[in-house]
Amino acid sequence: MPTVDAKPGPFTFDPATTALLVIDMQRDFLLPGGFGESLGNDVHQLRRTIEPLAALLAAWRAAGLPVIHTREGHLPDLSDCPPAKLARGAIGQQGAFGRILVRGEYGHDIIDELQPAGDEVVVDKPGKGAFYATELAEILGKADIRSLVVTGVTTEVCVHTTVREANDRGYECLVLADCVGSYFPEFQRVGLQMIAAQGGIFGWVADSPTLLEEIAR
Numbered sequence: 001m002p003t004v005d006a007k008p009g010p011f012t013f014d015p016a017t018t019a020l021l022v023i024d025m026q027r028d029f030l031l032p033g034g035f036g037e038s039l040g041n042d043v044h045q046l047r048r049t050i051e052p053l054a055a056l057l058a059a060w061r062a063a064g065l066p067v068i069h070t071r072e073g074h075l076p077d078l079s080d081c082p083p084a085k086l087a088r089g090a091i092g093q094q095g096a097f098g099r100i101l102v103r104g105e106y107g108h109d110i111i112d113e114l115q116p117a118g119d120e121v122v123v124d125k126p127g128k129g130a131f132y133a134t135e136l137a138e139i140l141g142k143a144d145i146r147s148l149v150v151t152g153v154t155t156e157v158c159v160h161t162t163v164r165e166a167n168d169r170g171y172e173c174l175v176l177a178d179c180v181g182s183y184f185p186e187f188q189r190v191g192l193q194m195i196a197a198q199g200g201i202f203g204w205v206a207d208s209p210t211l212l213e214e215i216a217r
């Protein structure tokens, strides 16, 4: 079985029951001028994930392993957006790339570099976690997936929420440090530490090159 050098210890996975999860690599979060930047954030903190993630996606696809993408966003009438989220954010307002985090808008879609391939699943989620109010659990169950390689943005928000949800549902999660990003360097560092602390309280953390070596075998 492939084994990756990770924290807090080796992560062993069965490729037959493992999926790559790419969380919210959307234009609204990653492009200059988008929603993320409108919140006062530096998008370059996230953009460092694009190159390693593109390389990982290519290798993962070449190995014939499943990829699942997610996108955070809402129906055009915002009926799936909780009032508290609406009140705090710019959701649904006009942004540089269309209505912010609204499905069907240019800014809501995945960046050009990481566009889903033909048969890859895209899960649209209204929350931070990829399991809440989505079909993800059903998709993973049908495919007999039990381990997730987790990538995407942002580390302490949608990645953390999803990994915690997955952990509580019995999935083993490997989070790739170079393929997840936070607008805040401190949150990136501590966010990753929190996952692997206490003997891997809700997952493992590694860098993508160690996983790429295993995939190439």
Ligand code: TIU
Pocket: 023, 024, 072, 128, 153, 154, 155, 157, 158, 159, 183
């Ligand atoms: N995908 C995700 O993390 N959604 C966010 O709103 N993240 C922020 O860090 N703002």
